[in-house]
Amino acid sequence: xxxxxxxxxxxxxxxxxxxxxxxxxxxxxxxxxxxxxxxxxxxxxxxxxxxxxxxxxxxxxxxxxxxxxxxxxxxxxxxxxxxxxxxxxxxxxxxxxxxxxxxxxxxxxxxxxxxxxxxxxxxxxxxxxxxxxxxxxxxxxxxxxxxxxxxxxxxxxxxxxxxxxxxxxxxxxxxxxxxxxxxxxxxxxxxxxxxxxxxxxxxxxxxxxxxxxxxxxxxxxxxxxxxxxxxxxxxxxxxxxxxxxxxxxxxxxxxxxxxxxxxxxxxxxxxxxxxxxxxxxxxxxxxxxxxxxxxxxxxxxxxxxxxxxxxxxxxxxxxxxxxxxxxxxxxxxxxxxxxxxxxxxxxxxxxxxxxxxxxxxxxxxxxxxxxxxxxxxxxxxxxxxxxxxxxxxxxxxxxxxxxxxxxxxxxxxx
Amino acid sequence: xxxxxxxxxxxxxxxxxxxxxxxxxxxxxxxxxxxxxxxxxxxxxxxxxxxxxxxxxxxxxxxxxxxxxxxxxxxxxxxxxxxxxxxxxxxxxxxxxxxxxxxxxxxxxxxxxxxxxxxxxxxxxxxxxxxxxxxxxxxxxxxxxxxxxxxxxxxxxxxxxxxxxxxxxxxxxxxxxxxxxxxxxxxxxxxxxxxxxxxxxxxxxxxxxxxxxxxxxxxxxxxxxxxxxxxxxxxxxxxxxxxxxxxxxxxxxxxxxxxxxxxxxxxxxxxxxxxxxxxxxxxxxxxxxxxxxxxxxxxxxxxxxxxxxxxxxxxxxxxxxxxxxxxxxxxxxxxxxxxxxxxxxxxxxxxxxxxxxxxxxxxxxxxxxxxxxxxxxxxxxxxxxxxxxxxxxxxxxxxxxxxxxxxxxxxx
Numbered sequence: 001x002x003x004x005x006x007x008x009x010x011x012x013x014x015x016x017x018x019x020x021x022x023x024x025x026x027x028x029x030x031x032x033x034x035x036x037x038x039x040x041x042x043x044x045x046x047x048x049x050x051x052x053x054x055x056x057x058x059x060x061x062x063x064x065x066x067x068x069x070x071x072x073x074x075x076x077x078x079x080x081x082x083x084x085x086x087x088x089x090x091x092x093x094x095x096x097x098x099x100x101x102x103x104x105x106x107x108x109x110x111x112x113x114x115x116x117x118x119x120x121x122x123x124x125x126x127x128x129x130x131x132x133x134x135x136x137x138x139x140x141x142x143x144x145x146x147x148x149x150x151x152x153x154x155x156x157x158x159x160x161x162x163x164x165x166x167x168x169x170x171x172x173x174x175x176x177x178x179x180x181x182x183x184x185x186x187x188x189x190x191x192x193x194x195x196x197x198x199x200x201x202x203x204x205x206x207x208x209x210x211x212x213x214x215x216x217x218x219x220x221x222x223x224x225x226x227x228x229x230x231x232x233x234x235x236x237x238x239x240x241x242x243x244x245x246x247x248x249x250x251x252x253x254x255x256x257x258x259x260x261x262x263x264x265x266x267x268x269x270x271x272x273x274x275x276x277x278x279x280x281x282x283x284x285x286x287x288x289x290x291x292x293x294x295x296x297x298x299x300x301x302x303x304x305x306x307x308x309x310x311x312x313x314x315x316x317x318x319x320x321x322x323x324x325x326x327x328x329x330x331x332x333x334x335x336x337x338x339x340x341x342x343x344x345x346x347x348x349x350x351x352x353x354x355x356x357x358x359x360x361x362x363x364x365x366x367x368x369x370x371x372x373x374x375x376x377x378x379x380x381x382x383x384x385x386x387x388x389x390x391x392x393x394x395x396x397x398x399x400x401x402x403x404x405x406x407x408x409x410x411x412x413x414x
Numbered sequence: 415x416x417x418x419x420x421x422x423x424x425x426x427x428x429x430x431x432x433x434x435x436x437x438x439x440x441x442x443x444x445x446x447x448x449x450x451x452x453x454x455x456x457x458x459x460x461x462x463x464x465x466x467x468x469x470x471x472x473x474x475x476x477x478x479x480x481x482x483x484x485x486x487x488x489x490x491x492x493x494x495x496x497x498x499x500x501x502x503x504x505x506x507x508x509x510x511x512x513x514x515x516x517x518x519x520x521x522x523x524x525x526x527x528x529x530x531x532x533x534x535x536x537x538x539x540x541x542x543x544x545x546x547x548x549x550x551x552x553x554x555x556x557x558x559x560x561x562x563x564x565x566x567x568x569x570x571x572x573x574x575x576x577x578x579x580x581x582x583x584x585x586x587x588x589x590x591x592x593x594x595x596x597x598x599x600x601x602x603x604x605x606x607x608x609x610x611x612x613x614x615x616x617x618x619x620x621x622x623x624x625x626x627x628x629x630x631x632x633x634x635x636x637x638x639x640x641x642x643x644x645x646x647x648x649x650x651x652x653x654x655x656x657x658x659x660x661x662x663x664x665x666x667x668x669x670x671x672x673x674x675x676x677x678x679x680x681x682x683x684x685x686x687x688x689x690x691x692x693x694x695x696x697x698x699x700x701x702x703x704x705x706x707x708x709x710x711x712x713x714x715x716x717x718x719x720x721x722x723x724x725x726x727x728x729x730x731x732x733x734x735x736x737x738x739x740x741x742x743x744x745x746x747x748x749x750x751x752x753x754x755x756x757x758x759x760x761x762x763x764x765x766x767x768x769x770x771x772x773x774x775x776x777x778x779x780x781x782x783x784x785x786x787x788x789x790x791x792x793x794x795x796x797x798x799x800x801x802x803x804x805x806x807x808x809x810x811x812x813x814x815x816x817x818x819x820x821x822x823x824x825x826x
Contacts, residue, residue: 057487071477071479268711299532
């Protein structure tokens with residue numbers, strides 16, 4: 001016994017003495033900095049989360065109602081299965097592709113319920129890294145969600161960028177985009193965002209999607225769509241999905257990574273859906289079996305609660321109507337903030353062109369504010385935002401809009 | 415070129431993945447029309463009626479939560495819901511644990527036990543700079559998959575189950591761990607070993623812990639049955655607490671799927687006991703980065719249920735009572751099966767039925783016997799001979815005992 005206690009010295013060196021801190025997550029790290037700032041006047045523009053007028057969290061009334069309804073049903077807590085809740089996968093897929101999509105009618109969609117959009121991306125990326133028979137490089141827009149390159153690199157793919165945002169116009173760099181799509185090796189993997197592009201807020205118009213589709217078909221590219229802001233670009237889900245649906249109709253066998261975090265306000269419920277449009281029903285079965293091999297050692301099976309809420313809402317006509325209405329209200333609310341920001345910027349007397357505030361789509365305003373100006377905003381005004389100048393219009397509290405506009409004018413005037 | 419595009423599927427060379435063996439058994443059970451069929455292959459608790467059982471304390475808490483207007487659906491922090499991780503850690507280590515009082519731990523919420531093991535092994539593979547891992551022979555099949563996908567090129571097994579005694583091969587285990595290279599990872603089951611139900615006793619644990627310390631192996635304690643093994647949380651947690659008491663660093667993967675019956679809510683955490691608060695901070699930051707690339711952050715619903723129950727004395731007691739119902743029923747079924755086999759004089763020694771711990775039992779039936787049992791009696795179990803004890807109930811005990819008796823007597 002003495003021998004054992006002698007061994008148990010707490011002064012034994014840790015195996016981790018060489019360990020350094022992990023990289024600070026750009027978004028959450030920034031949020032932490034905001035939280036730790038002691039100044040009374042500070043503004044959190046770090047994270048894109050929908051907030052009510054006081055800047056507080058918002059739960060959709062339909063979500064609260066359906067949650068209560070589900071709890072009263074007293075459903076079981078049994079494992080959902082590796083691929084998840086079947087009714088959810090079906091309803092989610094129908095929402096984005098449309099019930100009469102040839103991909104659905106012909107049973108071509110391999111689907112998996114996932115832990116929100118992040119896991120959908122990780123699973124698709126891993127699937128491609130493992131089994132895609134061509135080049136293992138993924139191309140993404142020159143500005144994109146910071147976690148995109150991280151996830152794809154972690155999965156074993158090389159990450160390259162294509163021209164997307166044109167900083168001189170504040171719009172889509174169509175010439176650059178089309179050229180880059182053509183220059184990529186054939187069969188390249190290309191990642192797009194369906195709508196409400198994060199962070200640039202620039203989406204291709206329908207005729208631009210048509211051209212993207214044409215070039216990608218010519219080049220046999222494999223397309224992946226991140227579908228996070230469905231309903232927030234135009235306020236209409238069908239309209240927001242038009243680009244994807246055109247590509248599917250054109251025959252692309254693409255992948256979709258769908259999230260309900262934003263359009264149902266289910267951030268913390270982690271409700272997501274991965275779709276792979278296959279060439280046949282048989283292939284779909286095979287692909288799903290391969291996806292399950294990836295999912296099982298990652299998290300075994302997905303969380304049920306959010307998926308049950310989504311399914312109930314989408315499959316009950318009354319609930320769905322209520323949701324569409326509330327989602328539209330969120331869109332209108334964000335659009336109103338956008339309008340107010342635009343107004344406030346003009347009011348400051350700034351001579352810069354702020355028309356792009358109204359032209360951009362979705363949750364963000366990609367302001368063109370430089371890194372140095374962003375630092376000044378933080379230092380002098382307590383305003384925390386991404387270094388790339390992305391302003392989450394969605395998260396602006398009414399009482400902060402004028403303050404933010406004045407501060408922006410302050411750092412951008414010469 | 416257009417024709418080529420039309421023909422080509424990116425994945426037409428793809429082969430169907432081998433189906434999960436456990437899932438396959440379940441499919442066959444569902445298709446079986448025999449009215450006497452019994453499912454002993456399932457991986458979840460079943461009540462006396464053979465049905466899934468949501469713990470009453472869970473229903474109580476969920477009902478409360480559904481009308482609470484203060485609750486929102488915001489993202490949880492990257493390391494999870496603090497009320498959950500704090501209470502889960504306290505449950506595991508004990509409130510007076512030196513790891514807690516000295517702030518030498520960090521806790522990271524993950525997607526149930528699988529996610530916790532995944533994140534833990536991913537971290538260890540990278541930062542211990544080892545590609546060697548030791549898993550028990552046998553172990554939960556997913557351990558192999560997770561070890562492979564987190565980069566362990568060298569997956570070894572340590573002897574564990576002794577098919578002759580249907581108990582622990584302690585000498586084999588000690589010998590294999592003694593020959594393990596320094597700095598490799600060893601995965602152990604804290605209690606209620608899956609699939610065998612065979613747990614080391616305390617003296618054996620002390621020997622195992624000794625070897626781990628001497629050989630400088632890094633332990634990951636897979637803890638999926640805390641409180642569910644014997645009904646006594648402190649007793650079930652003893653191996654982990656002893657390692658902490660002896661000043662070791664270790665990782666613990668904790669699942670609340672079984673002990674709270676929250677299988678599909680995916681509640682779990684990785685708890686890391688380390689040598690100093692500074693190391694904890696560095697480790698946690700790395701775990702956050704790993705999580706961010708897998709699922710970003712965790713679901714809040716199940717974590718809130720557990721946190722609410724653990725932090726309220728009345729609810730906590732209700733949970734203990736619910737646990738006792740489950741573990742009590744499992745013990746009854748073990749006794750019931752054992753008594754019946756003994757009474758019939760079924761060939762062989764069946765002590766292991768009552769000696770093994772937890773929901774699973776390695777019956778010792780071989781592949782032929784399992785096949786006979788399924789074909790003739792419509793009793794479904796894994797080809798390894800593993801049964802889920804909670805699949806037994808008073809309605810089918812006689813039937814199953816008779817079936818096993820016939821099987822063992824006639825099939826060798």
